[in-house]
Amino acid sequence: MAKIITISRQYASGGSEIGRKVAKLLDIPYYDREIIDATAKESGFDPAYIERAEQSSTNSFLYNLAINGMYSQPLTDQLFAAECRVIKALAEKGPCVIVGRCADYVLKDGFDTFNVFVHSTDKFRCERICEHDNLTEDEALSVIRQKDKARRRHYKYYTERVWGDSVNYDLCINTAVSGIDLAAEIIAKLAKN
């Protein structure tokens, strides 16, 4: 079977839930927030700072120059490098599911991966957030746009690839059509193929 399943996902599309279900179906570990804690341990960064930095869309050259000065490696880049080491160390342990954090790109050389991109309709995603976070539809849509923008920029900055370009993934799936359970079943089946 494909050893490492990476899941990239639009915000609130159900990617994390699918990841947990796939891990259960295949009886392998699931890593999401665990990566933040491991990166904190390995790098000395505070977990809360890591989480903020992951979700920031301000990886621009000028931003980094202002925050970090001309000659030092930006903190966000140091953080990304630490996350890469953690992800590779986890992947070396054996089959697992890794959600987010450009893992498809980080593991592109020398690892046997099955790369997934999960997306959905605005309607499906809004319903999930409104229910979960007690937001109006307009508020939910605004959160979705912001979070997706940050993820797209983060991915582009570190990988030079286009987030959600199908040719970078083995499977892309619309959860508004598949639902969560069937998507997880299909991924588990393909990963075993």
Add this chain to the structure above:
Amino acid sequence: MAKIITISRQYASGGSEIGRKVAKLLDIPYYDREIIDATAKESGFDPAYIERAEQSSTNSFLYNLAINGMYSQPLTDQLFAAECRVIKALAEKGPCVIVGRCADYVLKDGFDTFNVFVHSTDKFRCERICEHDNLTEDEALSVIRQKDKARRRHYKYYTERVWGDSVNYDLCINTAVSGIDLAAEIIAKLAKN
């Protein structure tokens, strides 16, 4: 079930074969070259001309200006309009599989569609062409690049969308991982969902 399954595909990725298998699994009609013949009938264009025009990547403004002059609608645009009418008429008859021809875009309003993008690795595609067309690997790779470029441009010109951008499809699948049969099974299952 989703009424109309549209399949867009990288050249030699197995999309047409998958389309035929899905149609068989669901016992619904499969339309590919049939659309050329129907368009020829409806428009008076020669089928051979239609086929050439579909595969041309010269839908540029300057090209059309040179060929068609300033004031007439370019022939390729007239042809596309005729194909749209044919595709919509076929879709109105009932559930079916339609391969290529921007059908996902043509049917985006008022039709119940399940849209698929099929892609694969260069290796998988080269092997299919070398075997089928008796080409060297370099020749096969060159054909792949040319055909994909034409399809990408054609799609962009008529839809203003990016060919293979996962958010425009309900499923994108890498046949180098899934193979042809499992991809067809998954599509049939999702379309029925």
